[in-house]
Amino acid sequence: MEHKKIIVAIDGHSSSGKSTISKQLAASLGYKYIDTGAMYRAVTLYALRKGFINNKAVDKDKLIQVLPEIDIRFRYNPETKKTDTYLNGENIEDEIRALEVSNNVSQVATIKEVRMAMVKKQQEMGKERGIVMDGRDIGTVVFPDAELKIFLTASTKVRAQRRYDELKAKGLDVSFDEILKNIEERDHIDSTRKESPLIKADDAIVLDNSNMIPEEQNKWLLKKVEEVKNAH
Numbered sequence: 001m002e003h004k005k006i007i008v009a010i011d012g013h014s015s016s017g018k019s020t021i022s023k024q025l026a027a028s029l030g031y032k033y034i035d036t037g038a039m040y041r042a043v044t045l046y047a048l049r050k051g052f053i054n055n056k057a058v059d060k061d062k063l064i065q066v067l068p069e070i071d072i073r074f075r076y077n078p079e080t081k082k083t084d085t086y087l088n089g090e091n092i093e094d095e096i097r098a099l100e101v102s103n104n105v106s107q108v109a110t111i112k113e114v115r116m117a118m119v120k121k122q123q124e125m126g127k128e129r130g131i132v133m134d135g136r137d138i139g140t141v142v143f144p145d146a147e148l149k150i151f152l153t154a155s156t157k158v159r160a161q162r163r164y165d166e167l168k169a170k171g172l173d174v175s176f177d178e179i180l181k182n183i184e185e186r187d188h189i190d191s192t193r194k195e196s197p198l199i200k201a202d203d204a205i206v207l208d209n210s211n212m213i214p215e216e217q218n219k220w221l222l223k224k225v226e227e228v229k230n231a232h
């Protein structure tokens with residue numbers, strides 16, 4: 001059935017290139033792209049601004065209390081051809097990529113109530129299908145019924161180099177070692193946390209893109225989408 005819209009769930013490690021290939025795939029298919037990491041980052045930024053995070057310790061009770069105040073939306077910017085993240089009407093796309101947010105987001109993402117609120121929003125966003133959603137628990141928790149599940153990974157060094165290049169290109173002053181440490185730390189927290197740890201869904205396909213350019217990955221993914229559509 002040519003017209004059938006599916007859900008593509010892309011999970012994987014930090015900086016494995018999930019957002020790059022998810023955006024590309026969504027554009028190729030004419031689907032919506034949803035970056036769930038940006039949602040956890042937005043909550044983290046809100047908590048930082050409120051002063052609820054000190055030395056990586058999150059005041060969980062205070063944050064849970066203000067969760068209903070947090071409105072997160074995605075808006076496509078036709079000028080930059082990119083989707084920006086909005087927190088209560090403010091464009092926070094750049095701010096949520098800064099190291100202060102990266103260094104605290106894993107802690108925020110371990111909070112059960114935060115996850116429940118985000119998962120609910122994500123399920124609403126995917127109601128109509130026709131989406132590519134990337135994160136850590138999309139194939140396992142958010143959309144266990146997704147027609148195509150991908151588990152993306154790459155070596156730690158390759159991932160650190162990618163994040164380093166990305167931040168340098170934005171003019172940020174960062175050190176490679178600091179980024180490598182941040183990625184290793186986040187891998188550990190993401191994979192060992194009690195709430196929805198990063199694990200491969202049984203029916204997810206592993207894609208190690210250490211030696212692949214985005215175009216190759218997109219071609220590979222488009223083929224998988226076709227296979228899935230033909231099988232349904």
Ligand code: DC
Nearest residue numbers: 036037038040105106109135136137
């Ligand atoms: O993909 P990212 O680096 O922007 O994600 C930021 C953090 O949010 C990362 O530490 C893991 C967490 N996260 C999560 O727990 N669940 C998701 N679905 C997406 C991200």
